[in-house]
Each structure stands twice: as structure tokens, then as C-alpha cells.
């Protein structure tokens with residue numbers, strides 16, 4: 001069975017008649033003018049820029065080759081070094097060669113690219129018109145129609161029993177996230193406002209759990225971390241109760257020393273024998289403030305460099321912390337040991353804790 005060849009699509013032409021006029025599809029559109037001229041305005045200047053950029057690219061090429069050559073030729077492995085060669089010197093030489101060649105390659109490539117863009121490409125600003133974000137009215141009507149048809153087909157409008165029981169079924173699931181909040185633990189109540197420090201509680205050294213007398217800090221400028229006695233194994237309590245004791249020389253500590261943020265709120269002197277106690281928990285986000293510079297009396301938080309002036313109520317003098325380190329009132333017990341006179345009078349730690 002022989003196959004008939006497919007006839008070409010399109011209008012039939014009877015022999016002898018003129019060929020049909022070309023349709024719009026067949027006609028090539030006339031070349032349109034480019035929106036912007038690709039030619040730089042100053043041709044001579046452009047030529048110079050081209051030469052400089054090309055020289056930089058050649059330099060980048062050579063430096064790149066140098067990098068590869070240095071990597072291959074400069075050995076640093078102890079096993080592959082010649083006998084007697086110093087591995088430290090070899091590594092230094094290799095690092096210098098690799099670093100220098102890579103630096104030159106990248107700098108030259110970047111400089112050449114900048115010159116190209118700044119001196120050879122047209123300096124124009126192009127703004128794209130903002131389009132209407134609304135859907136066309138026809139699209140909106142089509143969506144509305146589809147939605148109505150879909151709702152009708154799903155029967156949700158016709159079968160109230162199904163609709164209501166389905167909504168009932170989803171209600172517990174909607175409430176479930178609220179129930180799961182229980183797993184966050186009990187509400188903090190007033191815990192964030194208080195620590196375990198109370199009147200008469202001894203301050204003991206963090207390392208040896210030793211009670212302290214003022215005479216134990218006889219050297220001005222010394223700083224020591226203390227914790228409340230009996231809480232050394234209570235991580236939750238220690239998270240807020242860490243305290244630093246700082247000993248000042250006579251006349252260095254400025255009384256009053258009690259600040260709330262930047263505001264002086266009391267003229268009480270809570271120090272003993274020029275020893276002052278501040279919370280060790282930074283009021284920014286709670287890092288331990290562990291660095292003390294005794295010549296300037298600055299307490300530094302290593303996390304984000306908040307700096308507190310220990311001689312002036314640990315007021316903030318630099319950094320993101322928003323308020324002073326709370327001060328722990330001190331007193332002596334009947335045997336002359338340092339004890340707390342009360343809890344802190346402000347919340348310790350990050351400033352958001354005192355809200356709410």
C-alpha cells in the first residue's frame with residue numbers, strides 16, 4: 001500500500017495565477033533603532049580606558065598563572081621538603097607567594113572591570129515602569145465563576161450537616177497550638193525580678209566556696225567572683241546570682257553608687273570598706289561580665305563590649321547595654337564576714353526582664 005504524501009497546509013495555488021501576497025507573519029519587521037547608543041561619547045578616552053583595562057586583565061592573567069606555579073613549585077610538606085629545609089620558612093614563603101599572586105590577580109581583575117564599566121559603557125539610568133498589580137477584570141470574573149462552580153460541586157453550600165461537623169472536627173486542631181504552650185513550663189511569676197540573695201546570706205568564693213572578710217580583699221583594684229552560699233549546685237539560681245566584688249582605694253569609689261539605668265535613684269551607700277558588689281550578668285543579653293580594668297575601673301563585657309564604670313554605680317559608658325549593672329547591698333555579719341543586706345533591688349540580667 002503506497003502512502004499519499006501530506007499536502008502542504010495553506011491556500012492552494014492554481015498554476016498560472018500570481019503568488020499570494022505575503023502575510024504580516026512572513027514579513028520581517030523593520031530594524032528598530034536601539035534605545036541607547038552603545039558608543040561611548042569620547043572615543044579617544046574610551047580607547048585609552050580599553051588599553052588600561054586590557055593591561056590590567058593581562059596582569060591578572062600573569063598573577064593567576066603565578067599563583068598556580070607557586071602552588072605547584074613551593075613545597076611545604078615536611079615529607080617533600082629537601083633535607084635540612086626549615087618547614088616554617090617554607091610555609092612562610094609559600095604563603096607569601098600564594099597570597100601576593102592571588103591578591104594581585106583579584107585586584108587587577110577588579111580594577112580592570114571597574115574601568116571597563118565606568119569608562120566604556122553608557123552612563124544611563126533605566127527605570128522600569130511599575131505594572132498594575134490587579135488582575136484584569138476578565139480574570140477576576142473567571143476566578144469568581146470557577147470558585148462558585150467549585151463550591152457548588154463540593155456540596156458545601158448544600159449540605160449544612162457535613163459543613164458544620166467538619167468545622168467541629170477542626171476546632172480542637174485549631175486550639176492545639178495554645179495547649180502546647182504548656183510545654184514551655186510554668187509562668188515565671190516574679191522569678192525574673194528576684195534572685196536567691198537575701199539578707200544575711202554569705203558571699204562565698206566561686207572556686208573554694210570560702211566566706212570572705214573585707215581584709216581578704218586588702219589590695220585595691222582586686223576583683224573576685226562570689227556566689228550565694230549553699231547554691232553552688234543550683235544552676236538556675238547561679239544563672240542570676242553571680243556577683244563581682246571590687247575593692248577600691250580610699251576616695252576612688254564615688255558615693256552614691258546606686259543607679260537605675262542612667263538615673264540615680266538612691267543615695268544609699270551599700271559598700272563596705274570600699275568594697276562594692278555588682279551583678280555579674282550583663283544587662284545587654286546576659287553574658288558574664290568578667291573583665292575588669294583596675295586603672296580605669298571599667299568592667300567590660302566580652303560579648304558585645306558593653307563597658308560599665310565600676311566607680312560610678314557600674315553605669316554604662318559604652319556599648320549596647322541599656323542600664324547599669326544592679327548593685328547588691330552588702331553588710332557584715334556578727335563575725336565580720338561579708339553578707340548580702342538584701343536581694344538586688346532591680347532585676348538582674350537583660351533589660352527586657354524588667355518589663356511586664
Ligand code: FES
Nearest residue numbers: 282284285301304
Ligand atoms: S551581653 Fe554584654 S554587651 Fe552584649
